Amino acid sequence: MLIEEDFKAIYLNYKIKEIVPFLKKLTPKDKKEVAVVLKKRINKEWGHNTISVLAALACCTTKEEFGKLSPGYYSLPIELIEELFESYVPVWVGESYPFLSEVDYLKVLEWEQRGYFRLNDEISASLLSSSLLPADQLDSYPVILDSHIWFLFEYECSVTARSRDVNWKDTLKILVQNNKIDRFKVLQSSLKAVNLNFSKEHNTWFLELFTSLEPSGHEIVDLQEELFLIFHSTQSSLFPGVLKIIHPVITEKKIKTEEFLQAVAPLATLSTKNIINPLLQSFEKIAGIHTSYSEKICLLVMPVFLNKDKSVQVKGAKIIAKYGDFKSEKLGEELKLYSGSLLSDASILLEQFVVKKETENTIGKSKESVSWYTPEVILPIDTVDDFIFFAPRIFNHHESYYSDLFLDALIRFNDKFDEEHFNQLEPAFKAALALKDTPGLHHLWATFFINYGLLKQKKKSNILSEARLAFPDLDNWVQKRTPLIFKGFHKLLSGVFEFLKQDNNLPLLSVPDYTPCWITIQNLVDKLVVYQQKKEQPIPFDLQIALLRTRKENLAEAEKYAKEKLSEEYVDLLKPVFEANYFKDHYQNVYLNGSFKWDFSYRKIHKWDRTEEIPQIVIQMENRKELPKNADFLDHLFNSFHHVSDDDLIYILYATPYFSGSVFGKKYNETLSNSIYQYDIKGNVRFFDAWMKLNVPFQPVHYLFLSAGLFNKGRTFSGMAFEALVNRAVSEDFEVQTLGKLIGNKIGFEWAPVKRFTDGLSDLINLSIHHNHVFEKLLIAILSAVEKPVFNLKKLLELYNELITLNQSEADKTIFDQLDEWGKQNNLKKTIHQIKTNERKTI
Structure with a gap:
């Protein structure tokens, strides 16, 4: 109890000069007693101050115990800590990053040299990286440039941090330029750091460091294995940078071509153009120099035919057409696997490689839609x-x-x-x-x-x-x-x-x-x-x-x-x-057949610093608040039922399966009226699936709901909408022109990004001959409703061009006026010329 009273007297009277002498004379038993006092008092009755921090440092037996009692001051009493360390240093101090990070990095090195503790490699990396010392101070201690600086490449730390005047990328470049550290070791360590795959920011930073040092062709060749290894990373955003680094030396004698091709083979299956394009450039460069790799490269190119981007397919087809042997059975057999996904221009380039069969054999010819749902008998409860x-x-x-x-x-x-x-x-x-x-x-x-x-x-x-x-x-x-x-x-x-x-x-x-x-x-x-x-x-x-x-x-x-x-x-x-x-x-047709009117307008979204206007389509629906006593069930249906849960909405739908227009109208207005802020996607998925199980004819409001799904950013809902399009498109009662006009109006109003729709439809081409013809009609209706050029209109035109080529059709003359007008834009001229003349690319 005497120790406790002495400590309380020092703390409560803030006798700062007495705390270190007091702590120095404590026995291990006394320290436990002081630690108990701290646990009882700190954060309850007492606040933190210099005395409590020093006492915690001296009396805690583990870094975890100290972490609980220490407040983590920004400025520690360094002079008093040094005075304490002259006679006693806790065994855990060298392993406590939270404590050491509050001390100047150079001071920590000074303490280490005095023998107070020994830093481990990871803490050394963390302390150095967070210090952000300028280059001219990094030779203060030999250990910094001899070992600590290389730990930055080996451990996940704050090397990517920067202050206003200092960042590690510039600092390392200065050290290399001044020959303070080995240039090749920095290049090699940067690539090894990327392959540690700690985080996206970490990996990108080290690849940028490597590039900023402008490695020579000789250095790139010497480091090729480390570069190839990056292609196995889960972070695909690194690949364009690595391909750009390797491309200038890809045909050098010392490049291990076989290892490169093996490393990049999976990349051809990716859809990102900034990866595919440089990859194909590298393939073509190798095939042009090393003829022994021609067939292998042609085989590696094949997966790009799963990509629905026409320009990508054409580039791949040109490589095969130029460097492949059309007599090769291996190439012919492999191409057969991709024949269903080949777009017309690529197909024309490769026609000599594939023995053509009847179109009906390569494209499904079934006109019937697959049933969405098979009804089952509902048996009553027997007992x-x-x-x-x-x-x-x-x-x-x-x-x-x-x-x-x-x-x-x-x-x-x-x-x-x-x-x-x-x-x-x-x-x-x-x-x-x-x-x-x-x-x-x-x-x-x-x-x-x-x-x-x-x-x-x-x-x-x-x-x-x-x-x-x-x-x-x-x-x-x-x-x-x-x-x-x-x-x-x-x-x-x-x-x-x-x-x-x-x-x-x-x-x-x-x-x-x-x-x-x-x-x-x-x-x-x-x-x-x-x-x-x-x-x-x-x-x-x-x-x-x-x-x-x-x-x-x-x-x-x-x-x-x-x-x-x-x-x-x-x-x-x-x-x-x-x-x-x-x-x-007995009822208005608008409720019976779902032919509600809808308006294009703009919705104001107020944000903290601005107001945003977003395009929307809202269905006009009138509802009565009261009904007469003799009102029928449909009177109740056709009037207000806002804020109804998804389960209840499905039950309502199943109570009136032929008259679901008002139900869809309410659901659409509440959750899908604009493409930016769409709500309750899971509910919409369940509701849409429940409706498709009914297998009843589409009403106008159903086309509106379907169109929202086709443009939806949620993959599940979008996928279901395109599945519904495939299912119903070949039905005789499906009005593809109605859907197409609606989609075209939405595109023209810039209600949603065109790419969401074109990406989904591209995957459906060649499902069957009949689907291709229906999709052509859909595109004609869409284009006829687009009154002015919009962003990514080219993708729609390319899709239409592809369909008329597959269907061996002429361009529909009802859209010629629009094509002539759009053809004035440079980026559309070529595609529109192909559409109007049926001209196809040849080698």
Whole structure:
């Protein structure tokens, strides 16, 4: 306790002159006692000062312990520390970078020379790099230039740092110029540092250092193996620089050509032009000098034909055409593997290398689209035990038809449930209770089920008693701000609830027969027969949803079947299915066919220092806030349902599969109206996939949604959109001109970068002959809608040129006026001339 009191007296009275003598006389036991005091007091009662730092330095037994107690001062009491070190130096000091980094680097070297500690190599590199000493101070101690400076190349440190006047790149160059350090060793060490692959910044810095020293051809040849090794790096941005360094000496006698070719072989598969172009230049230079490598180089060039850039393919084809032997079976066989991806100009250059087959053999000729989704039969829940097992799933599973099966089974088994069954349903009630704070349809299902349990269970369980306080009565679920579409589903559930109260076990009409949501007219008729026999009327919203989900197939035969089974009164219930204009007489066409108007405009985005205007397309949709009491389900659908979750949106979509335009319109406006700020990409992917599973005709608003996907920067959504284009493009009801005009308008308004679209479409060329012709029509429609030259218009024109070449078509005369106007621009003249004259490049 005496030691503690003495230390407190020194600290609290700030007796700075007494602290070092006090610390010098402490025994190891005393130091532990002082360390305990520091741990108790520092950062709680006491603040840091010079005394606490010196005490921590003397009394901590590890660098980790010191790190916790030391504040990391910018300026340490160096003179007092030196006084302490004269009699005691902690064994861990030489390994503590946080401590040593607060000391001047030259002072640290002075301490090391005095024998206070020994620095390890990595700490030496870190201390030197962060010191940023100018070149004229680096010979203060021989150890700096003899060893420490070379550690900068071996360890990850702050060598890339710079101050206003000093940076290591300039410093090392000065040392080399003044012959203070070996030039060749710097060059070699720089390349070895790159191959350590610490970080992108680190690697780039050392390659720039190497280049800045302007290595001679002789030096590059001597260091070729280190340069070749960089091609194995994961950082492809290094490759252009290395290719540029090697290119001038690539045909020198001492260059190991075989090793170079082996190192760069994978680069031909990359898509980046600033890598491919210098690589092809090197290949051509080698092939021109060393004829023995001609065939190997031709084989290495082949992967560039997977690249959809025409200029890249042409450069590769020219190398093969010039240096390859067209009689070589090896080259011919290898080229066959790439025949499906060869663009027309490259194909013409290489025609003597490949034995032509019928076009139908090389390009798929199927006109039929592959099915996006195969529907499956939905089987009802057979027994009460199955229902008990199934019930919890509707509250945590996303299959939309689960809630329909749940309601159907509840009605059928309602009069069979006893008290024990309700006890067994407790997991389902728990799952429902867990949704007490969630919005949307899941909360509606939970409210319905909780209210059902409260209605039927005689002795209320603890779960239901708790749920009674957490959920409203079903009648009171609807609030003023509840979206109208939710109110529609609420009316359905209210009708089902009345059935359950009355022990009415008539079949639920809106339960799908097969996925994702379809009802067959025959099954619907058979269910209505039961209602007819009992002289009952269906729940209005149950019937309406059932009619909306009914698949419109073989309607003449289905109507005949209905008239055989049902009286005129019940056949009349099916008018919405059998009468083609039924809905047209009741609702505006714009909602039925999704032909909403949309406007191009600019959206202002306010940032902290500026306001940005971005182009957008917004769909015009009017909604009523209130509906009459006799409003039908479609009235609820066609009006407001903002802020609906993705799962709920899919359920809404599957309730009205033929009239999804308003659903798409709301989703588009909220998440896809502009190409810069697009939201909820995962939700859009799920929603779009759910819609494609329906396999129903596109409406105008669907083309708008698809076009947003084709331009989307998210690869998943973009990939799905192009997959949908491939799937539907060959369908007879797909209006490719509508999509093309819309895309052209977006491009003309500069709504999104052209390259996003052209990159995706390029990958789809040659899927089939029919696809090629459809894509040609798509490009004509796009180009006809582009009124002025835009950035990357050349890519669109090159794509069109490629398609008319493959399809052996003439350029469409409807776009000649635009081509003439665009042809005034130098960068477009050549491509437009090819389009209008069908001229193709030849050797």
